[in-house]
Structures are given as structure tokens and as C-alpha cells.
Amino acid sequence: MAIVTLRGPLQKLVGDRDNRQVDGATVDELIHELERTNPPLEGWILDETGVIRKHINVFVNGERVKQDAPVGADDKIEILPAISGG
Amino acid sequence: MTTLLVGTRKGLFVLDGLPGSRFEVVGRAFVGEAVDYAMRDARTGRVFASVTSSFWGPRIWFADDPAGEWQPASGVSLPRGGNRALKRIWVITAGEDDATMYAGGDPGVLFESRDSGATWELNRTLWEHPTRPQWQSDSGGLSVHSIATWPGEPDRLAIAISAAGVWLTDDRGTTWRHGNRGIVPDYVPEEGRASALNLCVHHIERSPARPERLFMQFHGGVYRSDDAGESWTDIAAGLPSDFGFPVGLDPADPDSAYVIPVSTADRLTPAGRVGVWETRDAGSTWTERTDGLPQSDAYLSILRQSFAQTGDGRSLELYFGATSGDIFGSADAGTSWFCVATRLPSVASVRVS
Numbered sequence: 001m002a003i004v005t006l007r008g009p010l011q012k013l014v015g016d017r018d019n020r021q022v023d024g025a026t027v028d029e030l031i032h033e034l035e036r037t038n039p040p041l042e043g044w045i046l047d048e049t050g051v052i053r054k055h056i057n058v059f060v061n062g063e064r065v066k067q068d069a070p071v072g073a074d075d076k077i078e079i080l081p082a083i084s085g086g
Numbered sequence: 087m088t089t090l091l092v093g094t095r096k097g098l099f100v101l102d103g104l105p106g107s108r109f110e111v112v113g114r115a116f117v118g119e120a121v122d123y124a125m126r127d128a129r130t131g132r133v134f135a136s137v138t139s140s141f142w143g144p145r146i147w148f149a150d151d152p153a154g155e156w157q158p159a160s161g162v163s164l165p166r167g168g169n170r171a172l173k174r175i176w177v178i179t180a181g182e183d184d185a186t187m188y189a190g191g192d193p194g195v196l197f198e199s200r201d202s203g204a205t206w207e208l209n210r211t212l213w214e215h216p217t218r219p220q221w222q223s224d225s226g227g228l229s230v231h232s233i234a235t236w237p238g239e240p241d242r243l244a245i246a247i248s249a250a251g252v253w254l255t256d257d258r259g260t261t262w263r264h265g266n267r268g269i270v271p272d273y274v275p276e277e278g279r280a281s282a283l284n285l286c287v288h289h290i291e292r293s294p295a296r297p298e299r300l301f302m303q304f305h306g307g308v309y310r311s312d313d314a315g316e317s318w319t320d321i322a323a324g325l326p327s328d329f330g331f332p333v334g335l336d337p338a339d340p341d342s343a344y345v346i347p348v349s350t351a352d353r354l355t356p357a358g359r360v361g362v363w364e365t366r367d368a369g370s371t372w373t374e375r376t377d378g379l380p381q382s383d384a385y386l387s388i389l390r391q392s393f394a395q396t397g398d399g400r401s402l403e404l405y406f407g408a409t410s411g412d413i414f415g416s417a418d419a420g421t422s423w424f425c426v427a428t429r430l431p432s433v434a435s436v437r438v439s
Contacts, residue, residue, distance in 0.1 A: 048165065048166050049170070055140050
């Protein structure tokens, strides 16, 4: 299982525990599983169409990846808001 | 003391003050986030904010105190696995039952809560309405932005959608019918006007003193209905422009309404002057109120949710905000105005707490 790190409001939604192990062969599978096992997260990362929200970045082992990227066991996943300004 | 909840592009601002004097910022929440609407439900004291996070999407939050802990409401979303996502919640309204609330948003959606706003459910009949493919977004989206309850009759609602006209229900949203007769969309060729559904209503308000009467600011037109929104009469004659966004009224006087005309070309207060126009005869005549308002070099954009009121009759207080970050108020039913605040972020909504 990959290790998912949550920060900020996502961490607060699930009780301030920042790391959790989540199953999934791709980023898409992993986030769906993360939402399924942590219902307060539903709708925060994926919109209703199942797409990662526009200004959310997902990193696998430090590299920003797309929703269909593969995820391996023991990979480190971080879900972060993108850079913003203005 | 009056408290205003001001939704801005950069968060919620809570302002306190005595009518007639400048107000003080006494609280902030959702710093840096777009707060499209905020209101307090007088029945429960609970405060609600519609927040559209550029990161985490649109959400309704509630708190007992704006300075306290805010909780996200649940159920404010479209069906998962579909091809549409909720974009924004534009309005939150207390219902007529003890615990009922309504929220409207983009894309043309209405939500209902039966537990004072903690959990919400999409109105499926409106969502699945067979005419929906004919509904049209305007530049601000496809928005349910006005929800007019009927005092004492919780099953009756009028809502307005930009741009899909007025919709009426007598069975709490189980069925819906149009309430568009008499509205003339001059942006549609003449032959198609009678059947047009892309009616860009900017705002409607129902008179609590005579609930069958509503006032409407249209995208080029000001209207009154005397039959609960079934049909509409043009009352724009006498106004400098029939374009604008908000409508206000005096709850004690069903013949009263307030509009803020703007230029059709740029949606700004015309000629650099700010004026609130008042009728006390249901739209037969209009009077401009400018005392205390900027009369030169003031090009303001005033959005539909940025006009608020409290009290009635001679003690009616009125407030409006602009995208310039200015807020103005009146403590005498619009006869004279004062500056409430300046240099706030762009104002999206103003409500009296």
C-alpha cells in the first residue's frame, strides 16, 4: 500500500492524522479509495465528475503526476494545493 | 448597533456599527477565499457562508459565531459519477418551516436542508427538468440566485435562474412551472420572445406584506408581479436605465422597491454618479436618492446579492456594497446615505446579521 500524506484542511477533516496507507494501482484508484475510507474527504480532492480539482496537485515520491499515473507499494503520495496568487 | 456579513473575493468580513457612522471590521473568516454569500438564520442564530475555494471547490459552511469554529455542511454536491460539477452557491435562504433552508447555485441547482443547514439534498425535479438542455448560462454561469419563500406557506416558492427565468412550485419543489409571462427579453429576436426560456433574471424579491407581489430586476427590464410570479408587468418607465442587478424593498410596504440602475454598456453606475431609485407606488413613479452618495468619478459595480435591508417603515436600514470595496448605508429608508466602509476587497454579498 502507498503512504498518503495529507496536510492543511484535508488533514483536519480526517482527524489530524497526517499519514495513512491506501490501496490503489493508480492515482485515480488511490484517491477514490482514500475518499471511500475517509468519507469527510468526499468532494474535496475529486469533483463530482471524478476529476482531480483543477488546482490540486498530486505528487508520487516528490514528482507531480497525472490522475492516471501508476502507484506502487510503499510509494509516498502527497496531495497539495497548487501555487496560487492574485 | 447593526452587524453586516459581507462576502468578498478575499473572505468574509463582519462589520459592526451604528447606522449613520462608519462601521468597524470586527471579524474575518475564510481569509483569502471567495465568499459568495453569507447570512445569519434568525431562527437558529446560525451563520452560513458559501465559500468557493479555488483549491477544494464550492461548499457551504456554518457556525454559531463567525469568530468561532466553522463546519462544512454535507450534501452540497451534484450526483457523483455524472458529467457536471457544482461550481458555486450563490444564495442561502431560510425556509418557512422551523428547520428548512434552501440554497441555490451554479449550474442551475437548488438544495434543501431539513435540519437547519447541516445536511442538504439536491432538488432532483429541477435538476432533471426536461427543459434543462434549453437553459442558458450567462457570463456569470447558470445560477439559481433568488429564492423567494412565501410567509407562512412553506410549500410555495419562487426561484429565479440566470438565464432560465422564474420557476414556481406549490408543492415544495416536487413540481415546477414557469412564471415568465410578460417578460420581454430584448436580446432574443422578436419572433422567439414568447417562448424563450433563456430569460436572464438578475434578481427577484417577494413582498412579505403582500406575498403575491414580487419585484424583478431583469437583464434589461424592471418588472412587478401581482399574481405570485405567474405574470409580470414592466415598471421601468422613469428609470435612467432598465439594467441593474439587485432589488430591495420595504417589508412593511408592498408598494415599495429599490433598484440601482447601471449603464447597459459597462454595468457601472452611469456618468460616475451613484443613485438608488425608489418607488412607493409599485413602480408607477421612481425617485432618485443621492444624498450622501458619490456624485462624481464613482463608477461602481453592484452585484445582485450586495443589497441588504433590516427593519421596515421609517426605521428601514438599507446597505449596498460594490466591487470597489465600498459599502454604503441608509438609516432612513433610503432618504439619505452614509459611508459604511471603504477599501474592502471586492464585495459579492451584503446581509444584515
